[in-house]
Amino acid sequence: MSGMESILGWAMACNAYIFLDRAFASDRTRLDKILDYYSRCGYNYQVLIYPEGTDKCPLATERSRKYAEKNSLVHYDYVLHPRTTGFVHMVQNMRKG
Structure with a gap:
């Protein structure tokens, strides 16, 4: 890790x-x-999200396809299904507060 x-x-x-x-x-x-x-x-609340994600490699594409199949979602050709569990939890928590 650099000093900066x-x-x-x-x-x-x-x-x-x-x-x-x-x-x-x-x-x-x-x-x-x-x-x-x-x-x-x-x-x-102020939320700024840095959407660092997974590269669309063959392994990630296959995981996304399986996730889509399991959850009756459409399979994407050029992007992966987003991981939303943490975001949904955060929004629900913020609505309570």
């Missing part, structure tokens, strides 16, 4: 950016803690 990445990561952490593992079991706790913090502060 270290500084940016530190600055993002100080500004309560939410760093995710892309595994909802561990991300759920992080999301709940930071959203609870924002709710207790009394500030309006």
Whole structure:
């Protein structure tokens, strides 16, 4: 990691950016803690999403196809099905607060 990445990561952490593992079991706790913090502060929510995702390689394409088949969704040719569990959880949590 370069010095600039270290500084940016530190600055993002100080500004309560939410760093995710892309595994909802561990991300759920992080999301709940930071959203609870924002709710207790009394500030309006502001969400900026950096959609870093999965490259559309053959393995990811096959996983997306299987997910679509399992959930009766259309199969996409040029994009992958998005991972929405964390986002939906976050929005539902924000509506409560």
